[in-house]
Amino acid sequence: MNDRNNQLGNIYVSPRAIATIASQSTIESYGVVGLAAKNLAEGLAQVLVKDPSLGIDVRFENDSIQIDLYIVVEYGVRIKSVARSVQENVRYSVEKAIGLPVTHIDVHVRGLRISNTD
Amino acid sequence: MSDFNPPSAAAGRQLAKVSQLDGLGLKQLIEAGMTWLKTNQQTVNALNVFPVPDGDTGTNMVLTLQAAYNEISESGEANIGKMAHMIAQGALMGARGNSGVILSQLFRGFARGLDSLETMDAQLFIKALIEGRNTAYKGVVRPVEGTILTVAKDVAQAAENALAETDDMNMILERIVAEADQSVKRTPDLLPILKQAGVVDSGGKGLFYIYEGMLRHLKNLPLETPVTTVQPLSAMNISETMESIEPGQDYEVVVDFRPSNPLDLETFYNDLSKMGTSIQVGEGDGIYRMHIHVPTENRYRPIDYTMGLGTITKVSMENLIAQMVTQDHTKHTKLQLAPVEPGQIAVVVVSPGVGISRIFASLGAAAIVSGGQTMNPSTEEILQAIEKLPTDRVIVLPNNKNIILAAQASASMTVKKVVIVPSKSVPQGLSAMLRLEPDGDFEQVAKEMVRALGDVETGEVTIATRSVDINGVSVKQGEVIGLHNGQVVESASNLEDACIGLLKKVHTEDRERITLFYGDNISKNEVNTIVDKIRAAYPKHEIELHDGGQPHYQFIIAIE
Numbered sequence: 001m002n003d004r005n006n007q008l009g010n011i012y013v014s015p016r017a018i019a020t021i022a023s024q025s026t027i028e029s030y031g032v033v034g035l036a037a038k039n040l041a042e043g044l045a046q047v048l049v050k051d052p053s054l055g056i057d058v059r060f061e062n063d064s065i066q067i068d069l070y071i072v073v074e075y076g077v078r079i080k081s082v083a084r085s086v087q088e089n090v091r092y093s094v095e096k097a098i099g100l101p102v103t104h105i106d107v108h109v110r111g112l113r114i115s116n117t118d
Numbered sequence: 119m120s121d122f123n124p125p126s127a128a129a130g131r132q133l134a135k136v137s138q139l140d141g142l143g144l145k146q147l148i149e150a151g152m153t154w155l156k157t158n159q160q161t162v163n164a165l166n167v168f169p170v171p172d173g174d175t176g177t178n179m180v181l182t183l184q185a186a187y188n189e190i191s192e193s194g195e196a197n198i199g200k201m202a203h204m205i206a207q208g209a210l211m212g213a214r215g216n217s218g219v220i221l222s223q224l225f226r227g228f229a230r231g232l233d234s235l236e237t238m239d240a241q242l243f244i245k246a247l248i249e250g251r252n253t254a255y256k257g258v259v260r261p262v263e264g265t266i267l268t269v270a271k272d273v274a275q276a277a278e279n280a281l282a283e284t285d286d287m288n289m290i291l292e293r294i295v296a297e298a299d300q301s302v303k304r305t306p307d308l309l310p311i312l313k314q315a316g317v318v319d320s321g322g323k324g325l326f327y328i329y330e331g332m333l334r335h336l337k338n339l340p341l342e343t344p345v346t347t348v349q350p351l352s353a354m355n356i357s358e359t360m361e362s363i364e365p366g367q368d369y370e371v372v373v374d375f376r377p378s379n380p381l382d383l384e385t386f387y388n389d390l391s392k393m394g395t396s397i398q399v400g401e402g403d404g405i406y407r408m409h410i411h412v413p414t415e416n417r418y419r420p421i422d423y424t425m426g427l428g429t430i431t432k433v434s435m436e437n438l439i440a441q442m443v444t445q446d447h448t449k450h451t452k453l454q455l456a457p458v459e460p461g462q463i464a465v466v467v468v469s470p471g472v473g474i475s476r477i478f479a480s481l482g483a484a485a486i487v488s489g490g491q492t493m494n495p496s497t498e499e500i501l502q503a504i505e506k507l508p509t510d511r512v513i514v515l516p517n518n519k520n521i522i523l524a525a526q527a528s529a530s531m532t533v534k535k536v537v538i539v540p541s542k543s544v545p546q547g548l549s550a551m552l553r554l555e556p557d558g559d560f561e562q563v564a565k566e567m568v569r570a571l572g573d574v575e576t577g578e579v580t581i582a583t584r585s586v587d588i589n590g591v592s593v594k595q596g597e598v599i600g601l602h603n604g605q606v607v608e609s610a611s612n613l614e615d616a617c618i619g620l621l622k623k624v625h626t627e628d629r630e631r632i633t634l635f636y637g638d639n640i641s642k643n644e645v646n647t648i649v650d651k652i653r654a655a656y657p658k659h660e661i662e663l664h665d666g667g668q669p670h671y672q673f674i675i676a677i678e
Contacts, residue, residue, distance in 0.1 A: 007497055007498065007527075007531070027258075027259040027260050028258070028259075028260050028262050029216075029258070030216050030219055030220055030257055030258045030267075031219055031257050031258065032258065032259060033256075033257070033258070033259055034259060074223075074256060074257040074258075076210065076223070076226055076253075077210070077213070077219050077222070077223060077257055078210055078211070078212075078213035078218075078219055078222065081213050081214060081215060081216075081218060081219045082219055084215075085215065085216040085219070115256045116226075116227075116230060116253060116256070
């Protein structure tokens with residue numbers, strides 16, 4: 001939970017709300033074909049989750065946000081570049097919406113989806 | 119015909135029909151696309167707004183394409199399918215950034231569309247383009263339209279439409295370039311963030327340059343020099359070019375001139391690009407404005423050169439290195455705030471300028487909230503500063519009479535013990551600050567600080583924003599006014615007279631020190647002249663000068 005004081009009272013934003021924002025911007029990132037529930041066995045990682053907070057872990061530390069993302073990536077893309085742009089997109093959209101710094105985003109690539117074989 | 123041999127004919131000629139293309143032809147096209155993109159790299163970089171303005175889309179796409187080309191640069195492969203696969207492989211390995219990854223997917227699909235065929239005809243070309251588009255779209259769950267993806271899609275569609283009329287690949291490429299251009303222009307309608315920023319999509323624009331480069335190569339147009347588009351003078355955004363200074367960009371030269379003969383832009387641009395970078399040309403009312411960044415040794419060349427073209431009306435030159443140094447200075451000098459132990463007394467200071475913050479910090483301020491005359495900090499900002507301190511005994515110095523209330527409100531909202539020492543000006547705040555004893559008795563220290571407020575007289579010098587008669591002083595708008603403890607006491611036509619006049623009104627006889635904090639709206643030269651005058655007028659006083667960095671007030675003066 002994260003609260004910010006103002007004259008009228010406190011504002012609480014739940015990790016789930018932040019996860020939803022992160023989820024949206026993750027799946028809009030190029031190269032990502034889905035989020036994977038983090039507790040599924042490796043082989044099941046391709047079961048793409050619909051629930052916006054699955055596949056995303058949000059933690060608060062002091063006044064900053066830390067996020068873990070579990071994603072499935074399209075086969076044939078440069079994973080490093082994709083992961084980096086996911087980090088950038090997620091940080092941008094979360095910071096823009098919440099106004100607190102995102103200090104850490106760990107991207108876990110849990111699987112690849114092969115839609116074309118070359 | 120299995121190869122594009124650029125004929126020597128002039129630009130814009132009718133292209134010969136091409137119905138077959140092989141691997142070597144594709145290689146030439148890729149090289150041309152890469153060269154042209156490289157030439158226009160900075161233009162693409164300047165468009166970058168999404169998701170954060172990092173300005174490297176152009177660079178990322180060039181590096182991706184470069185990696186693709188490196189893969190084939192030594193190859194003499196005539197099989198176009200194999201060539202395309204090598205290109206895709208290189209692009210995949212070298213993909214940089216979002217647009218680079220998408221570009222690599224376009225190549226990957228394109229290669230798959232060609233399979234391992236020897237040559238490509240128009241039909242296959244379209245098939246490969248469509249396959250490229252499909253592959254690129256498969257790489258994302260929720261494609262964002264108004265990006266390079268959209269441009270790739272529109273291009274594939276236009277090419278498919280063209281196929282109904284022709285099987286000439288040159289003609290199809292012309293259609294592709296035209297459609298890419300249009301599609302890029304439409305991106306702001308699809309992606310609001312682009313519209314807000316007033317730009318088109320950078321990745322889409324990069325893709326356009328790749329296709330346009332291929333076409334320019336076929337038309338035998340130069341690929342090394344960008345085409346200048348002359349913009350209206352009002353649209354020139356010269357300050358933007360300050361963002362990134364590369365080596366060899368030591369001086370910024372801006373020349374306004376009236377050419378005696380109609381300006382041949384291509385030549386003009388070409389000649390300029392031999393001298394420097396970041397070239398911009400604007401035109402309005404027959405006057406041209408030329409902007410360029412040049413290395414030190416070239417700093418007069420653009421002026422001499424334009425002089426030969428017509429009449430120069432104005433020249434301005436700026437040393438960018440010095441500018442960057444001052445920018446860095448203000449940006450990166452971190453304030454050294456006083457560390458606070460739990461139980462100690464900490465001071466939160468509201469400061470109107472960077473220099474003033476630094477002085478407060480050196481005197482032991484534990485937190486600085488920026489704010490002043492026209493930028494009052496909110497109760498919340500002050501409260502946050504109070505809450506963040508690791509102690510529960512906090513003193514706040516508002517340093518402006520308009521901020522005292524907000525400070526008091528924030529004091530009432532925390533469980534910590536907070537005392538507002540109602541300093542109405544920076545000199546009062548500093549005077550109070552000198553009495554701080556972090557380990558002293560809280561009540562006692564606060565009392566001392568409040569008492570210290572009376573030890574100092576405050577003078578302020580600023581420009582009157584409206585005409586007014588006040589305290590028997592008649593002030594006209596635009597005049598320089600002097601305030602003593604917040605009251606207008608002096609009005610003069612220039613800064614110097616206002617400062618001297620103000621000091622006369624303040625009883626300086628029984629005081630020994632005059633400290634001046636100069637603002638961000640006055641040049642160092644002016645400051646020095648005025649301070650010399652003050653020194654001459656007050657030889658017995660100690661005169662101190664500090665960079666206050668405050669807005670609005672040319673001078674804040676402490677008289678102790």
